[in-house]
Each structure stands twice: as C-alpha cells, then as structure tokens.
Amino acid sequence: DLKWYLRSNSTKKKNAVRKVVTETASEKQMTAVAKACIARNDVHGVIGLMWLHGVSPEEIAAISDTDTIHERVPHVIIMDGKTKDRPRVVCPVLGVKVIRKHLEATIEHCQQKVDPGANFNKWLRGMDRMEGITGRSLRHGVRNAFVMTGQNNGIMKSALGWSGGDQTLAMHYGASGVGQSKFVRALQKAFKEAHATVIKALAEVG
Numbered sequence: 001d002l003k004w005y006l007r008s009n010s011t012k013k014k015n016a017v018r019k020v021v022t023e024t025a026s027e028k029q030m031t032a033v034a035k036a037c038i039a040r041n042d043v044h045g046v047i048g049l050m051w052l053h054g055v056s057p058e059e060i061a062a063i064s065d066t067d068t069i070h071e072r073v074p075h076v077i078i079m080d081g082k083t084k085d086r087p088r089v090v091c092p093v094l095g096v097k098v099i100r101k102h103l104e105a106t107i108e109h110c111q112q113k114v115d116p117g118a119n120f121n122k123w124l125r126g127m128d129r130m131e132g133i134t135g136r137s138l139r140h141g142v143r144n145a146f147v148m149t150g151q152n153n154g155i156m157k158s159a160l161g162w163s164g165g166d167q168t169l170a171m172h173y174g175a176s177g178v179g180q181s182k183f184v185r186a187l188q189k190a191f192k193e194a195h196a197t198v199i200k201a202l203a204e205v206g
Contacts, residue, residue: 023132025141031201033138036127038095038202046106047120049095051138052198053191054160057116059088066103073184074100078161088161091188093195094202145194155190158183 025033030052037048050060055078062078069076074096078088092099110116121134139160146156156162192199 023134023137023140024144025133025137027141027145027197029130029133030138030141030145030195031198032127032129033124034094034198034202038098041098041101043102043106043109044120044123045095046099046102047110047117047135048124048138049092049099050090050106051117051120051135052094052142052195053090053092054139054142055090056135056139057110057113057120059161060106061110061116063103063107066107069096069100069103073188075184075187076103088158089184089187090159091184091191093188093191094198142194146190149193149196151190151194152186155186159187159190 033048034052037045037052039045040048047057047060050057055076059078063076064079065077068074069092073091075089075091078090117135124130124133124135143160146159151159
C-alpha cells in the first residue's frame with residue numbers, strides 16, 4: 001500500500017545517504033584528488049589537501065600558528081581538534097607549496113563559513129569516478145593507508161587525531177625546536193610512507 005511504499009522508499013534514501021557518508025576513497029581516487037587540488041592552487045585545493053592528511057575544515061579553523069608550515073619539517077599544530085587532551089600535529093607531504101601559499105586564507109575561510117567544506121565536496125562530486133566520495137572519504141582513505149603500510153599505532157593515532165596517541169608533543173609543546181623533534185620527524189615519515197604511491201604519482205607529473 002501507499003504507507004508501505006513511502007516507508008520503504010524512505011529507508012532506501014537513508015541507506016543511500018549512509019553509503020555516501022561512509023565511502024572510503026581508494027588510492028587512485030586520493031591520487032586524482034591530490035593532483036586536482038594542486039592544480040587548483042587555491043583555498044578549496046588546500047581544504048582537499050588537508051583532508052588527504054586527515055584534517056577536516058573545522059580543524060583547519062583551529063590552526064592558530066601558520067609559521068610551522070614553513071619550517072624544515074613542515075607541520076601544523078591544531079590546538080582544539082578531534083583530540084581535546086593534547087595538541088594535534090599533522091605533517092603535510094602532499095601539495096606543501098600550495099598549502100604554504102594559501103593556508104592563512106584557508107584558515108580564515110574555514111572560520112567564517114558555516115559549512116566550509118561544502119563547496120569542496122560539490123566540486124569533488126563533479127570529478128570523474130568520485131561517486132559517493134566526500135572529504136571524509138579521503139580521511140578514511142588516509143586511515144587505510146596508515147594501516148596498510150603498518151604504521152606504529154601510537155603515531156597513527158596522533159596523526160589522525162585519535163585518543164590514545166603518542167603524548168610526546170603534549171609533554172614538550174612550547175619547547176624550543178619542537179618542530180625538529182623526533183616525534184614530528186616520525187610523524188612526517190609515517191605520512192610519507194602512507195602516501196608513498198601518491199607522492200610517486202605526483203613526482204611523475206612534475
């Protein structure tokens with residue numbers, strides 16, 4: 001009857017939405033997004049590149065110091081991200097030049113917009129072979145890359161902003177040379193290994 005049809009149709013729509021939200025980006029999709037974001041060379045490109053390092057637009061808005069992205073080991077410190085008990089450190093290894101150029105503008109954009117990632121997701125849906133892929137799909141892809149490359153559990157949790165991560169930064173944050181610490185270097189190494197295939201593909205296209 002009509003009620004059963006409407007109820008059934010509503011369930012199908014909910015399942016379709018759930019599938020979109022939980023879809024995980026493949027390595028090929030992450031590579032395509034990285035190339036496209038670097039080519040965009042703008043605020044929305046940076047949003048995509050940060051998603052490829054597991055950082056949401058809301059967390060971009062919480063970056064208070066942009067100087068660290070210019071250090072020898074480029075990194076950003078998120079003071080009020082997913083992990084509330086300690087700062088989160090992320091070491092970008094994809095599109096670093098683009099991130100450096102537009103990070104301040106991207107932070108401002110993410111602080112001012114109600115849904116700062118909406119335009120990026122709309123653009124992403126328009127790309128070839130990106131059905132069901134959103135910014136969060138890229139974050140899920142990063143998680144898979146960390147797992148598949150056998151990264152240290154504590155480092156992985158710290159890199160992705162999960163609880164139970166390495167406490168080294170929380171212990172030494174504010175100390176001179178934190179950007180060159182073994183902890184930050186270990187994070188950079190983990191991101192490079194997790195994104196090794198993407199980095200190689202980007203190098204091949206110059």
